[in-house]
Amino acid sequence: MANIGIDLGTTHSLVAMVIGGEARCLLDDEDRALLPSAVRYDPAGNPMCIGYPALDAAGQSDGITFTSAKRFMGRSAAEVADEARLFHYDLVDGKERAVHFQVGERQISPVEISSFILRLLHARAEECLFGRPGGAVITVPAYFDDAQRQATRDAARLAGIEVLRLLNEPTAAALAYGLDKGTAGQKVAVFDLGGGTFDISILELQDGIFQVLSTAGDTHLGGDDFDQALAKVLLNQTGIEDADGTTFRAAVRGAEAAKRALTDAETTTLRATLNGQAVEAEIDRESFNALIRPIVEKTATACRQAMSDAELSPAEIDEVVLVGGSTRVPLVREYVAELFGRAPHCGMDADKVVAIGAALQADILTGNSELADDMLLLDVIPLSLGLEMMGGVVERLIPRCSTIPANATQTFTTHVDNQTSVDLHVLQGERELVADCRSLAQFKLTGLQPQPAGTPRIQVEFTVDADGILKVAATDTHTGTSTTVDVQPSYGLSEDEIEQMLEDAIDNAETDVDERLLIDARVEAEQISLHLAKALDADDALLEETEGPMLRGLLGDLSTAMRGTDRQRISDLSHKIDEVSAPFAQRRIERDLQLALSGRSTESVADDLGIPK
Amino acid sequence: MCVGCGAIQPPPPTPDPFEILGLEQRYFMDLAHLDEAWRKISRRVHPDRFAGKPAVMRRMSLQWTAAINSARRNLRDPERRARILATGNPDPPETRQAPTDPEFLETIFDLQMSAEDHPERTREQVSQMRDREQAQLDSIFTAWETGAGDLSEIERILGRLRYLRTALSQTD
Numbered sequence: 001m002a003n004i005g006i007d008l009g010t011t012h013s014l015v016a017m018v019i020g021g022e023a024r025c026l027l028d029d030e031d032r033a034l035l036p037s038a039v040r041y042d043p044a045g046n047p048m049c050i051g052y053p054a055l056d057a058a059g060q061s062d063g064i065t066f067t068s069a070k071r072f073m074g075r076s077a078a079e080v081a082d083e084a085r086l087f088h089y090d091l092v093d094g095k096e097r098a099v100h101f102q103v104g105e106r107q108i109s110p111v112e113i114s115s116f117i118l119r120l121l122h123a124r125a126e127e128c129l130f131g132r133p134g135g136a137v138i139t140v141p142a143y144f145d146d147a148q149r150q151a152t153r154d155a156a157r158l159a160g161i162e163v164l165r166l167l168n169e170p171t172a173a174a175l176a177y178g179l180d181k182g183t184a185g186q187k188v189a190v191f192d193l194g195g196g197t198f199d200i201s202i203l204e205l206q207d208g209i210f211q212v213l214s215t216a217g218d219t220h221l222g223g224d225d226f227d228q229a230l231a232k233v234l235l236n237q238t239g240i241e242d243a244d245g246t247t248f249r250a251a252v253r254g255a256e257a258a259k260r261a262l263t264d265a266e267t268t269t270l271r272a273t274l275n276g277q278a279v280e281a282e283i284d285r286e287s288f289n290a291l292i293r294p295i296v297e298k299t300a301t302a303c304r305q306a307m308s309d310a311e312l313s314p315a316e317i318d319e320v321v322l323v324g325g326s327t328r329v330p331l332v333r334e335y336v337a338e339l340f341g342r343a344p345h346c347g348m349d350a351d352k353v354v355a356i357g358a359a360l361q362a363d364i365l366t367g368n369s370e371l372a373d374d375m376l377l378l379d380v381i382p383l384s385l386g387l388e389m390m391g392g393v394v395e396r397l398i399p400r401c402s403t404i405p406a407n408a409t410q411t412f413t414t415h416v417d418n419q420t421s422v423d424l425h426v427l428q429g430e431r432e433l434v435a436d437c438r439s440l441a442q443f444k445l446t447g448l449q450p451q452p453a454g455t456p457r458i459q460v461e462f463t464v465d466a467d468g469i470l471k472v473a474a475t476d477t478h479t480g481t482s483t484t485v486d487v488q489p490s491y492g493l494s495e496d497e498i499e500q501m502l503e504d505a506i507d508n509a510e511t512d513v514d515e516r517l518l519i520d521a522r523v524e525a526e527q528i529s530l531h532l533a534k535a536l537d538a539d540d541a542l543l544e545e546t547e548g549p550m551l552r553g554l555l556g557d558l559s560t561a562m563r564g565t566d567r568q569r570i571s572d573l574s575h576k577i578d579e580v581s582a583p584f585a586q587r588r589i590e591r592d593l594q595l596a597l598s599g600r601s602t603e604s605v606a607d608d609l610g611i612p613k
Numbered sequence: 614m615c616v617g618c619g620a621i622q623p624p625p626p627t628p629d630p631f632e633i634l635g636l637e638q639r640y641f642m643d644l645a646h647l648d649e650a651w652r653k654i655s656r657r658v659h660p661d662r663f664a665g666k667p668a669v670m671r672r673m674s675l676q677w678t679a680a681i682n683s684a685r686r687n688l689r690d691p692e693r694r695a696r697i698l699a700t701g702n703p704d705p706p707e708t709r710q711a712p713t714d715p716e717f718l719e720t721i722f723d724l725q726m727s728a729e730d731h732p733e734r735t736r737e738q739v740s741q742m743r744d745r746e747q748a749q750l751d752s753i754f755t756a757w758e759t760g761a762g763d764l765s766e767i768e769r770i771l772g773r774l775r776y777l778r779t780a781l782s783q784t785d
Contacts, residue, residue: 164664209652365664376656402686405660407679410706465675466660528667578669585669589677592657 003134003164003366004125005172005358008114008152010070010222011195012325013037014352015121016359017133021370023176023359025352026124033352035121037195039113040065045106050120059250059273064089064103068224069113071196072099073155074147083220086228088245098151109497114155122161135164137362139354141197142168143217143302143382145428146440146470153467164365166467169194170201171379172357173323174210177348186318187213189306191336191344192354193299194324196222200303202310202317208374214309214401215382216302223259223326226292230255230283233291234270238279247274254279262288263328289331296335303339309401320344325351378403381468383438387460388425390415392434397462400430406464411457411477418450422458426472445474447481521570525562528574529555532581535588542587551581629703630684640698640754644689651685692771695750698757699767712772721776736781743777746770 004017012034016025025033032052040054041047042063048054058065068087072080077091077099084091084099092100092107100107118138125133138161140152149166156163170190184206192199199217203210231251235243243251254272261268267284307314322344326332336344348356361377363369380403386396387410397408414422422445429437448456457477464470475482532555536548543551558573631638634650656662658681663674687693687704696705712718720742728735750770756762 165661206652209655211652364661367665374656376659376661378652378655378659403682405675405679406682406686407676408683409704463675463679466678527665531667531670578667581667582669582673585667585673589658589670589673 002129003136003362004122005137005139005167005355005360005362006118006121006161007139007169007172007355007358008070008118008155009037009194009354010068010197010224011037012351013117013121014355015125016352016355017125017128018359018363018369019128023356023363025355026121026128028124033355035117035124036067037069037114037117038065038067039069039116041103041106041108043104045103045108047116050116055253058253059246061246064245065249066101066108066110066113068196069110071220071224072110073114074145074149074151075099088248111151111155111158114152115158118156118159118161122159134366135162135362137165137167137172137358137365138163139167139169139172139358140468141192141194141217141219142170142199142201142212142215142379143197143219144468145219145383145438146385146468147438148219149467149469153469163467164362166469167358167361167377168199168201168212168215168379168468169197169354170199170215170323171203171210171212171377172355172361173321173353174201174203174205174357175360175375175377176353176357177321177345187310187312187316189303189317189320189340190323191299191303191320191327192217192323193326193332194222195326196220196224198222198299198302200299200306202306202312209376209378211378211403212380213312214306215380216306216309217382218298218302221295221298222324223329225295226259226326226329227252227256229291229295230258230270230288234272234279234281235274237281238274240274243274250274258283259288259329263330285330292329292331296329296332299335300339314340314342317342322346323350323353379466379468380404381406381464383428384430385440385462385464385470386427386437387412388427388434393432394427394429394434394437397460398464402464404464404468405466407462409459409461411459413454413458414448414451414456415453417453419453419456420448420450421446422448422474424460424472424474426470440470441472443472443474445476445481447479448476449479451478518565518567518570521567521574522562525558525570525574528577529558529562532577535584539584539588539591542591543584547580547584551577551584554580628680628684630687630697633681633684634688636688638698639758640691640695641758642688642694647685647688651681654681692775695754695767695771698754699764699771708772710772712769712776714769714773717773721780739777739780743774743781746774746777750774 002017004015007014014025014033014035016023027033028035035051036055038051038054038058039047040049040057040063048063049057054065055067057063058067066089071083076097077093080099081091090102092102098109100109122133122136136156138152138156140149144152152166153163170192173190173192174188186205188203188205190199190201190203192201197217197219198221199215201215202213204213205211231248231254234251234255235248240247251272251274254270258268258270262283262285267282270281270283272279317340320336320340320342322333322336327336327346327350333344364375380401381398382400384396384400385398386394389395395410397410398406423442424445425434425442426440427434427437428440431437445458459475459477461473462470473482532551536543536551540548554573554577558570558577561569561573634647634654636647636650655678658674658677660671660674660678663671683704687697693705697703724735724738750767753762753764753766757764
């Protein structure tokens with residue numbers, strides 16, 4: 001099945017896929033690739049429209065258009081209060097909860113808004129393919145933390161999309177540029193300034209491997225900020241104080257158009273209809289530059305940090321690549337040239353390059369990519385992960401810019417006699433104190449045997465997967481009591497909330513839930529059967545005596561079950577096979593590695609294993 | 614028992630970072646060579662190579678890749694590399710233990726006393742001390758790699774080096 005790549009942007013989103021050996025953005029009925037990331041709700045909080053119609057109606061008062069929902073993903077109400085005020089959104093109070101917007105009686109989460117955008121893009125791909133696409137690679141800012149990544153994954157789940165991978169935007173762009181074709185070992189900086197997020201990633205390219213050396217950024221900095229600064233000037237000039245949300249959004253729309261015009265023109269007229277009155281103001285590029293310079297200069301801190309983390313000076317960087325619509329602004333280009341001491345490269349469409357990269361990665365993940373056989377992306381986590389210790393200090397387990405997947409184990413103990421439980425507080429950030437880091441999750445390990453303080457040994461294991469998402473496991477090594485948590489973000493949606501939203505969504509779409517779940521179970525079972533049957537034939541020698549007959553027996557049962565409609569039986573058998581075949585799989589991977597290390601060509605090993613070369 | 618997946622699965626023992634990357638146990642290491650070995654294995658085990666494979670394969674790929682990534686992270690840092698070799702612990706915990714050796718502490722105390730009056734000279738003396746410790750560390754490992762000498766002093770030297778480096782960075 002064909003996989004797709006989705007760029008879920010702050011202001012615009014796109015979907016792309018590899019068709020006929022080439023990655024392309026898919027177009028809507030009017031041949032537009034960009035979908036404005038805007039969703040409009042009526043005053044009762046019912047969704048009305050998505051994309052251009054939502055954006056066009058933004059200045060009207062018969063509802064509310066949400067834009068820039070990405071800025072609010074995975075955040076708490078307290079964290080984004082200022083930002084919500086800027087956008088004139090009404091937040092639901094609740095410091096300890098993920099942010100929700102109040103519209104009429106309804107509370108709307110940014111995850112829901114994003115899921116509408118994803119669903120529309122997915123539908124666009126479905127039309128192009130005349131059928132359901134496989135999975136999707138969805139891009140996120142490299143600097144997104146765990147909670148923001150989880151929120152993105154939740155949005156996809158809500159939209160009924162299987163996420164193959166969350167891919168960092170600058171890394172996607174590097175892939176799209178095909179930058180690996182230069183000299184081996186060249187260092188590239190990707191400067192990605194979008195509508196609401198800024199990333200800088202530094203990569204080293206070697207024989208098809210795109211290795212991210214460092215990444216830094218700001219998830220609340222982008223072209224939106226230019227528009228708002230300009231809109232405020234307009235409102236001041238026209239003497240409108242305390243503009244309401246509708247008026248403000250109308251001014252922002254005008255400002256955005258003026259900003260675009262100033263990319264090529266030296267001067268332009270800003271036009272907007274404010275409070276029913278047509279307003280005009282002349283603006284030249286010089287005064288626009290003066291207005292946005294302080295915002296543009298905010299990118300410097302992250303750029304310097306990324307270079308220092310990669311242990312490189314500007315002179316050692318071979319190329320600087322621009323990504324994101326906001327890098328069209330002439331001042332941004334000038335400033336990047338100043339920072340890196342070289343003119344940036346901007347050969348590709350800055351709006352589309354991330355989606356193209358996502359489509360390429362989606363194609364690689366089909367396992368039989370013709371375009372990118374030997375390519376591999378090695379990415380990093382943007383922010384350190386740690387645990388709260390006594391006295392409110394953070395113990396770092398995985399430092400920032402560690403290559404993912406990553407894993408770390410640390411042993412801790414109790415500080416009170418006869419303690420039977422410990423609280424674990426997981427944090428992300430660079431500061432020494434808990435209060436200055438982002439709280440990701442809190443959980444409790446219970447069932448400790450009462451012992452004097454300092455005696456128990458509590459082993460905590462952090463694992464970050466290839467999506468940059470953390471899992472934490474804690475074990476009392478004395479009693480063997482353990483608990484594994486999918487980190488439930490402190491500011492994320494709860495599992496119940498998601499389930500509820502999912503049910504609502506499926507009701508709306510009038511899809512037969514059971515039908516879809518049965519299909520999913522069959523697809524998974526099919527995958528397992530094919531793979532295991534091949535492995536059993538190829539590696540008979542690696543099987544323990546009883547394993548072979550047992551696994552073959554289970555495969556037979558599964559194949560019978562797949563012809564029926566008992567979903568539970570299919571997934572039970574799939575899980576059973578998964579469990580029973582684990583030691584066999586482990587042996588095969590170990591053998592594979594042994595062979596790889598002993599210098600046999602990877603091709604012959606790959607042939608043995610049926611692993612893509 | 615594993616609450617998450619319901620399956621019984623022993624956590625993989627922390628592998629020797631040199632061994633998992635197919636490298637000789639050495640203190641003196643060419644980082645480019647280390648990265649080359651790491652990239653070669655990454656190509657084989659990275660989760661991208663297991664997309665669409667059964668969950669069990671994906672899980673193993675995740676574990677292996679995480680293991681080679683930590684091995685590389687540990688070996689890139691000369692101090693950690695030294696501690697792995699000296700302690701035999703493949704993933705030694707961070708230590709903040711201050712040196713306890715009385716002679717060393719006395720020298721440090723004297724230096725601290727003179728630091729206020731002669732900051733430049735003190736700095737120079739501290740950096741000479743650091744260089745001496747580093748030279749001693751290097752010569753122990755040089756001997757060890759040719760099969761002579763032992764590594765029992767290494768942890769203590771590292772403790773002093775850490776102390777001296779911190780002192781130097783604070784006077785920057």
